[in-house]
Amino acid sequence: MxxxxxxxxxxxxxxxxxxxxxxxxxxxxxxxxxxxxxxxxxxxxxxxxxxxxxxxxxxxxxxxxxxxxxxxxxxxxxxxxxxxxxxxxxxxxxxxxxxxxxxxxxxxxxxxxxxxxxxxxxxxxxxxxxxxxxxxxxxxxxxxxxxxxxxxxxxxxxxxxxxxxxxxxxxxxxxxxxxxxxxxxxxxxxxxxxxxxxxxxxxxxxxxxxxxxxxxxxxxxxxxxxTRVNQVSVSYFLGVKEAGIFSVALTLSTAWVFLPSALLASFYPSFFAERDPEQAIVKAQKLHLLVIGVSAGVIFSIWLLSGWFIRAFYGAAWLDAIAPTVLLSFGAMCAVLSSVMDRFIIKYNGYRYLVKKTFAVLLICLASSLLLVPHFGLTGAAISVVLTEFLSFTLLNYFFSAQPVMRVHLIFINPRKLWLLFNNIKTSDSKESLS
Known part of the structure; x- marks a missing residue:
């Protein structure tokens, strides 16, 4: 160990x-x-x-x-x-x-x-x-x-x-x-x-x-x-210069995802070992809270500091990357949350479902990119990423029939249960991590 x-x-x-x-x-x-x-x-x-x-x-x-x-x-x-x-x-x-x-x-x-x-x-x-x-x-x-x-x-x-x-x-x-x-x-x-x-x-x-x-x-x-559709769309519709700016925004907005990913890696073994379906849902919800908690602080920092950082380290020619960077950081959080949902589906052997889901994600990304990039430029490309990752994290998982995946997310529209879950992390999760 x-x-x-x-x-x-x-x-x-x-x-x-x-x-x-x-x-x-x-x-x-x-x-x-x-x-x-x-x-x-x-x-x-x-x-x-x-x-x-x-x-x-x-x-x-x-x-x-x-x-x-x-x-x-x-x-x-x-x-x-x-x-x-x-x-x-x-x-x-x-x-x-x-x-x-x-x-x-x-x-x-x-x-x-x-x-x-x-x-x-x-x-x-x-x-x-x-x-x-x-x-x-x-x-x-x-x-x-x-x-x-x-x-x-x-x-x-x-x-x-x-x-x-x-x-x-x-x-x-x-x-x-x-x-x-x-x-x-x-x-x-x-x-x-x-x-x-x-x-x-x-x-x-x-x-x-x-x-x-x-x-x-x-x-x-x-x-x-x-994962590359929007970069290609930006290059095709807006030009090589804008593709460079969007590439910088992608780099800055996703550089931090190793933090929640590394933390999640420590909890996945316990999650996969859980045999009780009800407890598996609770553990999946706790992993969601972990990701959201870490991401909230990082996204706030990106919103606060991205303008200064880009101006200081890249220069005035790159200021158009500020707004996409902030938007894409939300897309990065949804991508990590989507990975949690993928693990939930894998736990119940939903490999074929994930392949179908991946192609559905590709179609959504392609359609949203073709619609948004020509009309809204770099911001449209960023919105396309956020929309795609959000649907990958939510709606596209709900058609998995082996387990009621939607129940993982229902708690987030119930303030009382969400508060109980948050408090429960301090007690049960600390014991689980020692076992």
Whole structure:
């Protein structure tokens, strides 16, 4: 238990470093290159992150389970998957370049290529999953921190010596290349040749990964699409400059969600172990209160400080990001609440229902984006996100027939029961957490 707790703390530290690095790195680059160039960088990353998601085929989930259960078999599967993902990414990235062909000026091509290579190293960094499964998350943190420090240092020198902005492509690639090289190097030193599969085994393991990943790929694609629909809509209807501004708003409004997510991770085992359906509903309601309590303080801080922060760290050219940032922070809270409801449905084996729900969410996001973005601009895109996440958190869950999901939310329109539940957290929940 001590090792698991320590590993969890390292994982939280990794996310904190990544979030803080992302905020300060993006603000630095955005202020240096301006909204239009940054919009090209953001759009490039958007396209190739999508390519990365498809190429990985949900392999992180499959590998985590296999490595946790059968270490050496999992390692052989991981190595075979490495080459499979590499080939898939190379093929799909050609499609990515075709998508970006309208932006293929000499300057833009540098950043598009940098985004492609950065996402490539993220896609094939499967040792990251191995470290999490083997409770070696500390290695991920150290590797990511070294990559972040070197990347920031290179960015600083580019700015200090006022070099051509195209040189910023170098730290974009270094931010993922260095962690990949370090983690892979440590893995090879530790494992050496003991778990390298024979040539004849690659085909078998690759076939297994394709068969296992295919069941996840539709859901993965749907999630990858709906989380990016509004960014694409903003770029199409409003332009690359506005896409850059919206990307900054998304970054700032969602950077904090690791806080409630990390807290929820500590309570999920007790929730899944609960056999009494009535108590399961009560525990789900308590998790909702936990998310809302943490989110309220963060959203208030964003409302209070976002204007100052954007002006100080990004500059006057980015002030249009203030209103979307505040709105999108509500969307981020609804997304976390939606994840709680997804766990509730998973508890009752509603996997197929969640796949259908994901595609319904995609359709709602697409429709609302096409309607709102042309008429209300960046604010419309933010409203589309909030509307989509709110429906994903509420209405779209109520059609699950295995359990009365609506009962989880009914308490929030009953002040008396809500007050009793709030007071009950101080007593029963503290005892449950000790058991």
């Amino acid at each position: 001590k090792d698991k707790l320590k590993n969890s703390l390292w994982m939280i530290a990794e996310k904190l470093i990544a979030v803080l690095g992302l905020i300060f790195v993006t603000s630095y680059v955005a202020k240096y290159v301006g909204p239009t160039t940054f919009g090209i960088i953001s759009l490039s990353m958007l396209v190739f992150q999508f390519v990365q998601t498809i190429a990985q085929m949900g392999s992180d989930v499959i590998l985590l389970k296999r490595i946790s259960q059968k270490r050496y078999s999992g390692i052989r599967l991981m190595i075979s998957t490495f080459f499979l993902v590499l080939v898939l990414y190379a093929l799909l990235s050609l499609v990515g370049f075709l998508v970006m062909q309208e932006e293929l000026s000499s300057d833009a091509l540098v950043f598009i290529g940098a985004a492609a290579f950065a996402c490539l190293f993220s896609a094939i960094d499967l040792v990251n999953v191995y470290n999490e499964a083997m409770l070696h998350a500390r290695r991920n943190v150290i590797a990511n921190l070294i990559g972040l420090v070197i990347s920031l240092t290179v960015r600083y020198f580019i700015s200090y010596f006022t070099l051509d902005p195209k040189y910023l492509a170098i730290p974009i690639v270094l931010a993922t290349l260095i962690p990949f090289v370090l983690k892979t190097g440590w893995f090879l030193l530790a494992e050496q040749q003991r778990s390298i599969p024979a040539i004849r085994q690659f085909k078998k393991y690759s076939r297994y990964m394709v068969a296992s990943g295919f069941s996840l790929i539709l859901s993965v694609i749907a999630v990858a699409l709906y």
